[in-house]
Amino acid sequence: KQEVTQIPAALSVPEGENLVLNCSFTDSAIYNLQWFRQDPGKGLTSLLLIQSSQREQTSGRLNASLDKSSGRSTLYIAASQPGDSATYLCAAPQRGGGNKLVFGAGTILRVKS
Amino acid sequence: DGGITQSPKYLFRKEGQNVTLSCEQNLNHDAMYWYRQDPGQGLRLIYYSQIVNDFQKGDIAEGYSVSREKKESFPLTVTSAQKNPTAFYLCASSPRTSRETQYFGPGTRLLVL
Numbered sequence: 566k567q568e569v570t571q572i573p574a575a576l577s578v579p580e581g582e583n584l585v586l587n588c589s590f591t592d593s594a595i596y597n598l599q600w601f602r603q604d605p606g607k608g609l610t611s612l613l614l615i616q617s618s619q620r621e622q623t624s625g626r627l628n629a630s631l632d633k634s635s636g637r638s639t640l641y642i643a644a645s646q647p648g649d650s651a652t653y654l655c656a657a658p659q660r661g662g663g664n665k666l667v668f669g670a671g672t673i674l675r676v677k678s
Numbered sequence: 679d680g681g682i683t684q685s686p687k688y689l690f691r692k693e694g695q696n697v698t699l700s701c702e703q704n705l706n707h708d709a710m711y712w713y714r715q716d717p718g719q720g721l722r723l724i725y726y727s728q729i730v731n732d733f734q735k736g737d738i739a740e741g742y743s744v745s746r747e748k749k750e751s752f753p754l755t756v757t758s759a760q761k762n763p764t765a766f767y768l769c770a771s772s773p774r775t776s777r778e779t780q781y782f783g784p785g786t787r788l789l790v791l
Contacts, residue, residue, distance in 0.1 A: 608782035668720030
C-alpha cells in the first residue's frame with residue numbers, strides 16, 4: 566500500500582530565501598506525482614504534476630523533481646515571498662487504478678517579511 | 679466560470695443526525711472524489727466515482743454514503759454511524775484518465791454540536 570511522507574512538517578524562512586520541500590513514497594510503480602498548495606481553510610490548488618517519464622517540471626519560481634528509483638520528490642521554491650506561505654502537499658497514486666491519490670501530511674511554510 | 683462548488687461552507691451536526699454535503703462540478707469531468715482532512719494530517723479518501731451510477735469505497739468509507747445520479751453531482755452523507763465526523767471535507771473531480779490532476783472544491787467544515 567502506498568505511503569507518502571513529507572519533511573519537514575513545518576518551515577519558517579526569511580523572505581528571499583531559496584528552499585526545498587521533501588516528499589518520499591513507498592511504491593515506486595507510479596505514473597505521476599503531484600504537488601498541491603493549500604491556504605488555511607481552503608481547498609487544494611494543483612501546482613505541478615510530474616509524469617513518470619519526466620524528471621523535472623517547472624512553473625515560474627517552482628521546480629519539482631522526481632526520482633522514482635529512490636522513491637523521492639522535491640519541490641524547490643526560488644526567492645521565496647510572503648505570499649508563498651501555505652501548506653504544501655505531495656500526492657502519489659495508489660495501485661488499483663481509479664486515479665486514487667495518497668497524500669502526505671504536508672509541510673507548513675511560513676515566509677517572513 | 680468552470681469549477682467545483684461545495685455547500686454549505688460550515689455544517690453543524692447533532693448526535694444521531696444524518697447530514698448531507700453537496701458537491702457540484704461543471705468541468706464535464708467523469709470522476710469525482712470525497713476526501714476527509716483532519717488537523718495535521720493529509721487527505722484520506724472516503725469514496726470515489728469514475729462514472730455516473732457507479733462508485734467505490736475509499737480507505738475510510740465506514741459511516742459515510744454517496745450517490746452519483748448525475749455527472750455533475752456527487753453528494754456525501756455523513757450518517758449517525760460515523761462517531762467522529764468533525765473534520766474538513768473536500769470534494770474533487772478529474773477527467774477519467776489516470777494521468778490528469780484533480781481539481782478541488784473549497785471544502786465544507788463539519789462540526790458536532
